[in-house]
Amino acid sequence: MTAKNSTPIPLCDLKAQYQQIKGEIAPVIQKVLDDCSFIKGPAVSAFEENFGTLHGLGAENAIGCSNGTSALTAAIIVSDLPKGSEIILPSHTFFATAESILLAGCVPVFADIDPRDYTIDPEKVAALVTENTSAICPVHIYGGMADMDALNALAEKHDLKVYEDSAQAHLATWNGHMAGTLGDAGTYSFYPGKNLGAYGDAGMVLTKHKDIADKIRKYIDHGRQDKYRHDMIGDNLRIDSLQAAVLDVKLRHLPDWTEARRQVAKAYDSVLKEKGFKVILPPEQSNPVYHQYIVEVSNRDEVMAALKAQNIACGVHYPIPVHAQPALIDKGFKSGDLSVTTLIADRIISLPIFPEITEDQIQRVLTAFLDVAKL
Ligand SMILES: Cc1ncc(COP(=O)(O)O)c(C=O)c1O
Numbered sequence: 001m002t003a004k005n006s007t008p009i010p011l012c013d014l015k016a017q018y019q020q021i022k023g024e025i026a027p028v029i030q031k032v033l034d035d036c037s038f039i040k041g042p043a044v045s046a047f048e049e050n051f052g053t054l055h056g057l058g059a060e061n062a063i064g065c066s067n068g069t070s071a072l073t074a075a076i077i078v079s080d081l082p083k084g085s086e087i088i089l090p091s092h093t094f095f096a097t098a099e100s101i102l103l104a105g106c107v108p109v110f111a112d113i114d115p116r117d118y119t120i121d122p123e124k125v126a127a128l129v130t131e132n133t134s135a136i137c138p139v140h141i142y143g144g145m146a147d148m149d150a151l152n153a154l155a156e157k158h159d160l161k162v163y164e165d166s167a168q169a170h171l172a173t174w175n176g177h178m179a180g181t182l183g184d185a186g187t188y189s190f191y192p193g194k195n196l197g198a199y200g201d202a203g204m205v206l207t208k209h210k211d212i213a214d215k216i217r218k219y220i221d222h223g224r225q226d227k228y229r230h231d232m233i234g235d236n237l238r239i240d241s242l243q244a245a246v247l248d249v250k251l252r253h254l255p256d257w258t259e260a261r262r263q264v265a266k267a268y269d270s271v272l273k274e275k276g277f278k279v280i281l282p283p284e285q286s287n288p289v290y291h292q293y294i295v296e297v298s299n300r301d302e303v304m305a306a307l308k309a310q311n312i313a314c315g316v317h318y319p320i321p322v323h324a325q326p327a328l329i330d331k332g333f334k335s336g337d338l339s340v341t342t343l344i345a346d347r348i349i350s351l352p353i354f355p356e357i358t359e360d361q362i363q364r365v366l367t368a369f370l371d372v373a374k375l
Contacts, residue, residue: 009352009361011313012193016356017257021249028245038241047244048204050251054171055178055206063205063216064239068167068189069096069103070220071203074237075185076104076135078215079161085134086334087163090120091321092341093139096189097165098322101137109133110323110335116281118142118294118344122150124336129154135161140169140179142317143195143261144280144288148174148182155183163187167203168291170195171258175285180206185216190247195261195291196254202243258289260355265290267362268351276375278347292317293353299374300349306372312365315350 018025032043044064052062065071076087087101091110098108111124120138136155138146148164155162162183166172169179170188180186190202207213215232218224223234265280265288272279278296282288292315297303300316307314321341322328351365 006311006364008311009313009357009365010354011315011350011352012354013356014192014197016354020356021253024249025246028249029242032241032245039238041241043241043245043248044239047239047248047251050248051204052206054251055181057181057206057208060210061207061213063207063213063220064244065187065203065205065220066237066239067201068165068187068191068203069100070235070237071187071189071205072097072100072137072163072165072167073103074216074219074235075163075187075205075207075212076100076106078212078219079135079184081106081134081161084132086130086132087135087137088120088125088128088133089137089165089322090139090141090341091323091335091338092118092318092344093141093165093322094167094318095322095325095327096167097137097139098328106134107132108322108328108333110321110333110338110341112336112338112340113141113344114147115340115344117144117283117286117288118280119144119146120151121340122147122154125151126154128334128336129158129160133158133160135163137163137165138183139165139167140172142280142288142294143169143172143291144282145169145172145174145179145286147283147285148177149285152182166206167191168194169289170291171254172289173287181208184209185212190243195258195289196247196250198243199246200240200243202239202247204239257355261290261353262288264353264355264357264362265293267359268293268295268353268366271366271370275370277373290353292350294348294350295369295373296344296347297349297373297375298347299372300347303349303369303373307365307368310364310368312368313352316348317350319345321345
């Protein structure tokens with residue numbers, strides 16, 4: 001068999017995962033269908049309770065939402081921050097982080113990242129705080145947590161809210177504390193390719209504050225006080241019962257899947273670091289969950305073409321920083337010096353990582369990569 005014809009290695013293998021849990025998924029979907037309980041109902045309550053409990057919180061502190069974008073938007077909206085106030089976020093993130101801030105009526109201000117682990121740099125955040133700043137929105141990018149000690153200290157000093165965009169960080173920890181539980185609110189995406197992925201769109205807000213939790217629950221359900229009484233203008237951003245049922249099954253596997261991802265990252269790290277490549281270097285407080293495995297190269301196009309020729313998928317998360325996106329670039333939003341963000345956008349490449357990847361597949365990726373990649 002020539003290399004070109006060898007079995008494809010995907011970036012993330014949703015089919016392999018589905019085959020593993022197929023027998024558990026079918027009955028829970030059937031149950032929702034039999035009950036015709038498509039909105040709210042027992043599947044949603046069970047998933048909220050289990051996700052909340054796993055994070056040391058109660059069911060009332062975990063609010064299922066329609067996706068990660070709506071979760072973050074709702075969390076900001078219910079906080080009643082001054083309209084037009086500034087929220088500091090990294091530019092090195094998925095577009096939705098800035099989108100949510102704008103949808104909530106606030107203004108994004110972009111801070112640079114730490115070159116070691118690509119999370120927002122607290123010192124760069126500090127330099128951007130003004131009297132118009134109302135919040136900080138760190139992103140636990142690739143499943144590694146931002147420096148929550150420094151960011152929370154800054155927030156306390158300046159009386160700012162903290163929203164943790166934990167869309168990529170299911171079960172990640174900082175000093176043993178789980179992502180999404182250290183700020184005022186933490187928001188999750190269950191987009192299918194995420195470490196905990198639905199079979200469609202879904203999301204979640206976690207918050208230890210009961211008043212915020214109650215407001216979010218109301219906001220995402222048309223501002224309802226009861227079935228026919230609406231005491232605020234809300235939206236329809238509820239999680240779907242079928243998705244909640246699927247997610248509750250997958251949640252039971254998440255600790256094992258997370259450990260498997262860490263082992264894959266370790267296998268890549270041990271070879272790539274030794275060869276001098278720059279990989280994610282998490283600080284000791286952080287226990288990342290490797291939503292993506294990132295390595296820097298100086299000849300990305302060449303590496304991507306070589307991997308493609310060997311039937312190996314790879315990606316770039318993300319090639320265009322958010323501040324430079326066509327929708328935002330001319331809007332005049334403030335930013336600090338974004339030299340790390342700009343530099344790494346041209347250098348990073350995401351290699352296949354998923355719990356089911358085999359030792360042989362890892363070796364194939366490494367061999368193909370090392371054949372062409374330049375420091
Ligand atoms: C960092 C980050 N924030 C927000 C989102 C938005 O989540 P969703 O796609 O579920 O709306 C994502 C998901 O792609 C993400 O990776």
